[in-house]
Amino acid sequence: MRRLPVVLAAAAGLAAAPPAAAQDSVFGIRGLGFLDRSVSGKSAALGGGFALFDAESALNPASLSAWRGTAGWAVAAGSNHSFDAGSGSSSLSATRFPVVGFASAVGPRVVVAVTASDYLDRNWSVQQTDTVSPRGTPVVASDQTKSVGGVTDIRAALAYRLTGITLGVGLHALTGSTETTVNRTFPNDSAYLAFTQQLVTNYSGVGISFGALVSAARRFVAGASVRFNGRLRASTADTAASVPLPLEVNAGAYYQPVAGVLVTGTVGYAGWSTASDALVAAGQARSRNVWSVGFGVEAAMLRIGGNLAPLRVGYRWRQLPFPIGGSPAIEGSPLSEHALAGGLGFDTAGGRATVDLGIESGSRTAGALSETFTTAYLGLTIRP
Amino acid sequence: MSAWRSAVVVGLIAIAGCREQLTTPGRCPELCPRGNVQLADTLLAAMDVSDTSVRGYVLVREASYLMASTLDSLKSVMLIRFLKRDSVWYPDATDTAYAGQQDSVVLSVVIAQRDTAVKQLRLAIYRLPALLDTAATYASMQPYFTDPFLVDTVTLADTVQSGTVTFRIADSLVIPAGDSGVVSLGVALVSPQQTVLTVGSGNLGTTPPNLAYFVHARAPLDSISKAFQEPPFVSLFVMSPPPGQPPAGVLALGGIPTARATMRLSLPKVVVDSNNIVRATLLLNTTAPAGGFARDTFTVIAQPVVRDYGIKSVLWPDSAVSGAVRIAQGQSGPVELDIAPILRFWGTTVGDSTPRLIVLRVYPEGSILGSVSFAGRAAGAAGPQLRVTYVKPYQFGLP
Numbered sequence: 001m002r003r004l005p006v007v008l009a010a011a012a013g014l015a016a017a018p019p020a021a022a023q024d025s026v027f028g029i030r031g032l033g034f035l036d037r038s039v040s041g042k043s044a045a046l047g048g049g050f051a052l053f054d055a056e057s058a059l060n061p062a063s064l065s066a067w068r069g070t071a072g073w074a075v076a077a078g079s080n081h082s083f084d085a086g087s088g089s090s091s092l093s094a095t096r097f098p099v100v101g102f103a104s105a106v107g108p109r110v111v112v113a114v115t116a117s118d119y120l121d122r123n124w125s126v127q128q129t130d131t132v133s134p135r136g137t138p139v140v141a142s143d144q145t146k147s148v149g150g151v152t153d154i155r156a157a158l159a160y161r162l163t164g165i166t167l168g169v170g171l172h173a174l175t176g177s178t179e180t181t182v183n184r185t186f187p188n189d190s191a192y193l194a195f196t197q198q199l200v201t202n203y204s205g206v207g208i209s210f211g212a213l214v215s216a217a218r219r220f221v222a223g224a225s226v227r228f229n230g231r232l233r234a235s236t237a238d239t240a241a242s243v244p245l246p247l248e249v250n251a252g253a254y255y256q257p258v259a260g261v262l263v264t265g266t267v268g269y270a271g272w273s274t275a276s277d278a279l280v281a282a283g284q285a286r287s288r289n290v291w292s293v294g295f296g297v298e299a300a301m302l303r304i305g306g307n308l309a310p311l312r313v314g315y316r317w318r319q320l321p322f323p324i325g326g327s328p329a330i331e332g333s334p335l336s337e338h339a340l341a342g343g344l345g346f347d348t349a350g351g352r353a354t355v356d357l358g359i360e361s362g363s364r365t366a367g368a369l370s371e372t373f374t375t376a377y378l379g380l381t382i383r384p
Numbered sequence: 385m386s387a388w389r390s391a392v393v394v395g396l397i398a399i400a401g402c403r404e405q406l407t408t409p410g411r412c413p414e415l416c417p418r419g420n421v422q423l424a425d426t427l428l429a430a431m432d433v434s435d436t437s438v439r440g441y442v443l444v445r446e447a448s449y450l451m452a453s454t455l456d457s458l459k460s461v462m463l464i465r466f467l468k469r470d471s472v473w474y475p476d477a478t479d480t481a482y483a484g485q486q487d488s489v490v491l492s493v494v495i496a497q498r499d500t501a502v503k504q505l506r507l508a509i510y511r512l513p514a515l516l517d518t519a520a521t522y523a524s525m526q527p528y529f530t531d532p533f534l535v536d537t538v539t540l541a542d543t544v545q546s547g548t549v550t551f552r553i554a555d556s557l558v559i560p561a562g563d564s565g566v567v568s569l570g571v572a573l574v575s576p577q578q579t580v581l582t583v584g585s586g587n588l589g590t591t592p593p594n595l596a597y598f599v600h601a602r603a604p605l606d607s608i609s610k611a612f613q614e615p616p617f618v619s620l621f622v623m624s625p626p627p628g629q630p631p632a633g634v635l636a637l638g639g640i641p642t643a644r645a646t647m648r649l650s651l652p653k654v655v656v657d658s659n660n661i662v663r664a665t666l667l668l669n670t671t672a673p674a675g676g677f678a679r680d681t682f683t684v685i686a687q688p689v690v691r692d693y694g695i696k697s698v699l700w701p702d703s704a705v706s707g708a709v710r711i712a713q714g715q716s717g718p719v720e721l722d723i724a725p726i727l728r729f730w731g732t733t734v735g736d737s738t739p740r741l742i743v744l745r746v747y748p749e750g751s752i753l754g755s756v757s758f759a760g761r762a763a764g765a766a767g768p769q770l771r772v773t774y775v776k777p778y779q780f781g782l783p
Contacts, residue, residue, distance in 0.1 A: 029415055032783060090407070125407040126416055134423040134663075134773045144407065145417040182778050184421045184662070192663045192773070193724050195421070199780040234783035241782040282781055283418055325414035333414075369414060 026083045026092070026371055027335055027364060029124045031279060031287055031322025032232070032243065033150060038099050038117030040075050041356030041379025045343025046296025047314020049264040052223040052252040053213065056381060058099055058117040059250055059266075060211035060225040061168030064159035067103045067111045071383045074100040075356075079375040094123065098377075109161045120151040120203075122178045140188045149178035151203045151232065159211075166213040168225075174205035174232060174245075205232040205245060219256040225249070243278040246271040246289075246321075260308070265295030272321030285326025288334065292318030302344065309346040312358070316341065324366035333367030343377065354381040419779040423662070428770040432761040433650045435768070437630040438695045439643035442750030445518050445620040447640050448588035449496045449751065452507070452573035453580045453623065460623040461529060461572045462583070465516040466595045466614040468565035473601075475608050481601035487609070489557045491569070492550045492594040494584035495540075497753070499678050502579040505540040509553055510570040514563035522624040529572055537574065540581075548591070567595065567614075580677060580753065585619050588751055592616050633762035634671050637684055638746035639755035645744040646689070646697065647768060655772055656730045656740070663773040664724040666707070668758040669717065669766045675755040676713040682746055682754030684709050684719075688726045689741040699743055705729040708747070711756050719758070727772070 028034030039048055040056035051057040055066035056073045074097060081092040096118065103113035125146040132141045157170035180199045186192035211225035229245030252266030269291055276286040296314025303309060317338040326332020339362025347354050358377035363370055453460035471483045491509065498505070510533045512525070538551035559565055573581050586592025597612040630636030635645035655661065666686065676682055686707040689697040707723035726742060729735035746754050761767040 026415055029417065092407075127407050128412065128416065132423055134425045135771070141421070143421050145419075146407070180780055182417070182419065182421060182780075184775065186662070191665075191722050193661070193728070195660060195662050195775045197660070197775075197778045201780075201782065203783075232783065236780075236782065239782060243783050278783075282783060366414075369411070 025081065025121070025364060025373070026090075026124065027320070027322075027324055027366060028121050029126065029147075030324055030332070030335075031284060032275070033120040033122035035320055036098065036118035036121055036150075038115075038119070038153065040073070040099060041343065041358045041377040042312070042345055044077075044360060044375075044377045045312035045314060045341050045345075045356070045358030046264060046294070046298060047316040047339070047341045047360075048292070048294030049252065049266050049296040049314055049316070050254060050262075050298075051294070052211075052225060052250055052266045053221060053254055053264065055103065056099060056101065056379065058101070058115045058153065058155055058170075060213070060223055061155075061157035061170035061209055062159050062166045062211035062213045062223065062225070064103055064111045064113045064157055064168060065161045065166040065213065067105055067113070069383060070104040071381060072102045073379065073381040075377060075379040077375050077377050079373055081371055081373045083371040096121075111159045111161075113155075113157050113159075115153075115155045115157070117153045117155070118150065119153040119174055120176075122147050122150045139186055139192060142185050142187055143182065145180070145182045147178050147180045149176060151176040151205075153207075155209075157209075164215050168209075168211040170209040170211075170227075172207035172209060172227070172229070174203060174207065177202045199236055202235050203232060204235075206230045207245065209248075216253075220253065221255075222251075222253045224251040241278070241282060244274045246274050260300035260310075262298040262310075263295075264298075265293070268292040268318075270321065275321070279322075280328045283328060285323045285328065285330070285332040287321040288319070288323070290319035290321045292316070294318075296341065304346040305348065307347045307351070309344050312341075312343045312345070314341040314360075315339070316360075316362075320364070324369060333369070335364060335366040337364040338362050339373075345379075349382075352383050354383075355379070356381070418781045421778060422776040423773055424776055425771065425773045428651065428655075428772060429765075431649045431651055431770045432647050432768040435635055435645060435647045435760045437634060437636045437643055437645040437757075437760070439627060439629050439636065439639070440641045441644050441745070442640065442642040444622075444640055445618070446587055447750045448585055448590045448748075449582035450571075450585045450593070450619055451580060451582045451621045451623070451640070451753070452571055454573050454575050455578045455580060458580075458623055458625075459522065460580075460621050461522070461525065461570055462621045463512060463516055463520055463525065463568070463570055463619070464593050464616045465512075465514070465566065465568040465618040467617045469559060469567070469597055469612045469614055471565060473610055475601070475605065475610075479605060481605045481608050481610070483599045483610075484602035484606060485600045486558070487598040487600060488552055489554070490550050490552050490596040490598070491538075492548055492596065493571075494548050494591040494593075495544060495546045496582040496584055496590070497677055497680075498540075498545060498581045499579045500545050501678070502575055502577045503542045504576055505542075505579070505581065506537050506574040507540060507551070508537045508572045508574050509535045509551075510572065511535050512568040512570045514560075514566040514568050516568040516618055518618060518620055520620070520622055521626065522622040525570060525622055529570055533570075535569065566617075568618075569595070582753065586616060588748075590751075592619060630757065633760045635668075635744060635758040635760050635768075637744050637756050637758075638682065638749075638752065639675065640750070640753070642746065642749045643755070644695075645758070645760075646695075647742050647744065649740045649742065649770070651727070651730075651740060651770075655774070656727060660775040660777070661724050661727050661731075661772060662775060663722060663771075664727045665771045666721040666723050667769040667771060668719045668721060669763070670715065670719060671757045671759050673714045673716045674711050676753045678713060680754065681710050681712045682752045684711055684721065684744060684756060685747045686721055686723050686726060686742045686744050688729055688735070688738060689743060690738050692739045692741055697741065697743065700729065700735075700738070705735075711754065713754065715756075719756075723770075
């Protein structure tokens with residue numbers, strides 16, 4: 001019965017997980033959207049460098065072996081963006097829930113888990129004003145095109161612990177939808193009525209991931225994961241299309257030179273160029289293969305309520321696969337992102353709950369366009 | 385802190401922090417959607433496949449006003465039959481008073497509209513046969529608008545533009561014994577210039593004329609007085625020339641009795657079966673300058689028909705599903721009436737089953753003098769046309 005609250009909280013979290021991203025970006029309007037980072041508060045504060053070993057991140061199924069009992073966790077991320085479009089700047093904000101999950105140890109070696117994490121963010125809204133002359137007389141037209149939704153990655157995973165090595169496997173179901181609405185108004189001429197058209201697109205796909213953690217030396221752990229994805233199928237009421245999704249490979253390590261200190265890093269690769277032909281067929285620019293790097297340091301220097309509260313700092317950089325401003329005939333500007341991160345974590349409720357706080361600040365750049373962002377992470381883990 | 389409490393606190397913080405602001409100014413083409421909103425415009429010249437106009441929707445006796453006119457083009461006088469005045473009343477539980485000496489008689493009317501540029505208006509009040517009825521005509525009433533039947537002539541102050549005015553008319557206004565307490569009066573307008581005056585009739589929420597008798601009781605209760613207030617039993621006006629049905633091929637609207645026009649439209653399926661229409665303008669041409677009060681304006685509206693029962697067709701009551709245009713008295717030439725909401729209504733599930741039929745009428749019907757007539761489809765190129773501006777289907781794109 002003591003596990004009931006956690007089970008209920010985890011179930012509610014899974015049910016409420018929105019098909020949206022941890023971070024929204026104005027650049028999500030291109031390609032398949034904005035590629036999400038399904039990391040925990042702890043991994044976010046470490047620049048993503050620990051994501052491969054983090055049981056609460058959805059990158060490596062082998063990392064689930066960290067759980068020794070039952071656990072539920074959820075992460076909330078609030079983000080502020082600032083973007084200058086030349087024709088006007090805008091401040092954007094969004095709150096998302098990047099990862100929620102529930103795990104339970106089944107025997108001394110096996111852990112099973114279910115997670116829901118963001119995969120593609122397709123939340124964006126663009127406002128344009130133009131002057132048109134449908135009847136020869138100029139009239140101001142204001143257009144807003146808005147997309148709400150995205151693709152969520154539901155993962156059922158298993159980790160198996162052996163001596164010196166842990167293996168994991170995860171089955172992924174991609175699901176979600178977007179509701180795209182285009183709305184035109186004529187603010188200065190009431191003779192013209194507003195126009196609205198809406199399209200709901202449903203997404204589905206599958207994938208499988210494998211992971212491993214190896215204790216290669218004392219206080220040194222190496223890890224790797226690989227994920228094979230199928231095609232992402234997009235369908236509306238009267239049409240459908242599909243896009244092949246990439247092979248994703250991640251590798252990393254962490255090292256504890258002394259007790260209470262952790263140094264970690266992860267490198268990732270995703271072969272997004274496999275989606276190029278499908279995107280070109282849809283009138284978009286070619287996607288590219290992308291790399292990501294993240295590393296961080298954690299030091300247990302602080303105590304909160306008698307418990308150690310590790311301080312974390314990190315840095316990350318990544319390429320994003322969908323160029324900005326391109327078309328099938330024109331190569332767009334590649335988009336990349338980097339951020340500095342920091343945070344801390346502390347236990348509460350007698351060690352049965354952990355709160356992880358993280359904040360990162362960075363920018364995304366594509367040619368002459370750039371966006372700055374600050375994202376705050378709040379993670380809660382309950383181990384009844 | 386328990387795990388439960390931690391979860392609640394963290395959850396509240398997360399929920400309280402939820403906010404969304406996603407809209408950015410478009411920087412095109414880099415950060416704009418792939419699709420464009422494209423407008424197209426087309427003129428449907430032959431969409432009016434049949435039309436007609438009928439007068440008589442609001443009759444003279446149902447109008448909200450009584451009209452007196454001295455125009456050469458329209459002569460009109462008011463006819464009012466007041467309710468019977470009692471000759472007995474009961475000042476207390478034990479006394480019965482009988483009407484004796486009549487001290488004064490006051491006629492009240494509520495001015496609805498007048499041409500304020502015309503001064504020195506007077507009302508000539510005539511005695512009419514008591515049992516006046518609605519079959520009276522302008523011609524049949526003329527013998528009574530002569531000096532032998534003149535009761536009084538009162539002056540309407542030039543400063544009075546609207547509202548209630550009272551006139552003390554001849555104290556000697558007697559009620560002949562044979563008329564059983566009933567008085568009918570005719571009111572004609574006397575003016576140095578041609579003009580029109582309207583007063584409330586009591587219909588459609590307006591205040592009717594009123595006749596007040598101030599009387600003393602007979603002896604021995606002759607110290608007691610009473611004011612009898614008598615509203616109309618019948619109030620109408622008659623005019624010359626008498627209104628007739630609109631000529632064939634003309635879409636007449638308004639006037640009194642009011643006229644409406646009906647147009648059956650034949651529209652391409654693509655126009656009706658979408659909500660992409662942003663503007664649809666009915667292009668009409670007047671056949672004569674619009675009528676009505678000098679320098680006044682009135683509204684012409686278009687409404688869709690729900691059930692087609694000919695001249696008694698049922699109109700869709702939602703005012704949002706309509707079109708309207710203001711017409712000025714004396715206006716002539718082309719008139720543009722936007723009816724996009726009606727075309728959109730026909731594209732809805734509810735509107736899809738309704739006939740492609742619209743009714744044109746003045747608004748508020750029966751309460752204004754305004755009238756206008758448009759060329760019907762028989763006029764060929766001068767007949768009604770429809771100009772439609774619509775959005776081409778938006779290309780969202782996949783994925």
